[in-house]
Amino acid sequence: MGQDKLGQLALENGVYETRLTRKFEKRRLFERQDPRVIKAVIPGVVAEISARKGQPVRQGEELLTLEAMKMLNRICAPIAGAVKAVRVKAGDKVSKGQVLVELE
Structure with a gap:
């Protein structure tokens, strides 16, 4: 813990001092994902596919069931896209982060 740095966290009701661990310092920063590439957020099995290549889809329309x-x-x-x-x-087993569907 001697290597940890101190940082400040600003919230609605004040500023707080906190310890920044080495794990926190080395964390992978958030990367915005391409919304046209739909990936599995959890591992599982593809139960049903509703989307077909070339099919136009609306935002929020079901593509598949995992x-x-x-x-x-x-x-x-x-x-929205195609x-x-x-x-x-x-029936495919998929892992977290695996690409499921691509839109254009």
Whole structure:
């Protein structure tokens, strides 16, 4: 802990001093994702695919269903566009961060 630095955290009701650990200092910074590339946020199995290549989709429209931890998770289009590619098929096991669908 002797290597930790001190930093300040400003909140609505004041400024607080906190310890910045080495783990915090070495963390990977947030990178904005390309909304045209839809990735799995959790590992699971593709239960159903609703989208087809070339199909126009609206923002919020379901692209596929991912089963994870005995729950069905709807994966929806974050933006309107057309389906450029579907990178998985029903029954595929997917890992976190794996590309599922690409939009154009």
